Amino acid sequence: MKKSILVVALTTAVPLLLLSAEPSAFGAGDLNNPEPYGLTSNEKVILDTKKKLHKVVVKSNNQANEVDSLRERIDGLQSVVESLSRKAHKNKISLQKLEESNELKSQNSDEYEKRLSDVVQSNTDNIEKTKKIVAEMTVLLDSINKDYVTKAEFNSLVKDVNKFKELMAKELKSGTPTKVKSKKSSVDLYNEAKKMYDKKYYTKAIENYEILIKRNYKPAYSHYMIGEMNYKRKNYANALSYFKKSSALYSKAKYMPKLMLHSAISMEKTGDKKHASAFYKAIVTKYPNSAEAKEAKKHL
Numbered sequence: 001m002k003k004s005i006l007v008v009a010l011t012t013a014v015p016l017l018l019l020s021a022e023p024s025a026f027g028a029g030d031l032n033n034p035e036p037y038g039l040t041s042n043e044k045v046i047l048d049t050k051k052k053l054h055k056v057v058v059k060s061n062n063q064a065n066e067v068d069s070l071r072e073r074i075d076g077l078q079s080v081v082e083s084l085s086r087k088a089h090k091n092k093i094s095l096q097k098l099e100e101s102n103e104l105k106s107q108n109s110d111e112y113e114k115r116l117s118d119v120v121q122s123n124t125d126n127i128e129k130t131k132k133i134v135a136e137m138t139v140l141l142d143s144i145n146k147d148y149v150t151k152a153e154f155n156s157l158v159k160d161v162n163k164f165k166e167l168m169a170k171e172l173k174s175g176t177p178t179k180v181k182s183k184k185s186s187v188d189l190y191n192e193a194k195k196m197y198d199k200k201y202y203t204k205a206i207e208n209y210e211i212l213i214k215r216n217y218k219p220a221y222s223h224y225m226i227g228e229m230n231y232k233r234k235n236y237a238n239a240l241s242y243f244k245k246s247s248a249l250y251s252k253a254k255y256m257p258k259l260m261l262h263s264a265i266s267m268e269k270t271g272d273k274k275h276a277s278a279f280y281k282a283i284v285t286k287y288p289n290s291a292e293a294k295e296a297k298k299h300l
Contacts, residue, residue: 076133084126186217193225202229220249224259236266257283257292264296 182189193208206229209222227242243263247256264279280296287293 084130087122087126182211186212186215190218193222197225197229202233205229220246220253221255223249224253224255227259228262231262231266234269236269239263240266240270257287257290261292261295264299268299 184192189208189212193205193212196202196205196208206226209226212222213219213226223242223246227239227246230236230239230242240263243259243266246253247259253259260279260283264276264283267273267276267279277300280300283290283296284293284300
């Protein structure tokens, strides 16, 4: 009895584990993903701008740290210079006294030579300290000059930031509902869109599905259908964007096998073979007897 229970538990757990590992179109277009995929053209520009901004921020922070270090070194150098100046002044006075003391020179030339030697040695040590500090300052300045953000780089950054703002504004605007002027009912628009799709009048069909989305009438299916038409037009990045939204709205739709297959193919077409492979495997695992699974195996 215990053995049979264990077998049932294992057979139940394995599919659950496989399904939990299934990739989802939810992740497509996620700019916070370390390896984002399924990006629209706008999202690609936004991601590239974010990377540039990050590099400039890091560069700016490094420069700020180096400038702070430079200030500290300059303060230290100033103290050393002031100390050297005081010592030089004292040495000058000592030498003057020695020169004026003809009596000391004549009576005790050895003492004179000793004191003169001490003064010379002190000056030599101070000069060596100054050279060392100057060498360190030179290295630091070279480092700052190497990483310095030029005016051209700064202007380029400003342009990127402005472009980033414009794209973000467009993205936000595209997601803002607008008033629909069509007098047709949602059911009539839905049926008309299907007829247009069957006749391959994709432009008109997409317009109708967009209106249905704004009316919140079958939004998951409408996103899926627009994704399909973008897929057929080979607009793979846009197709992924709509597939992503459709699966987020309703992940148990009967068209999910085809949605996942076309998502995988779109990823492969855009060069994202890693995530495409993961989707193909997920289709085979979750829908093993489907036509989409057979097609997925061919790609694997």
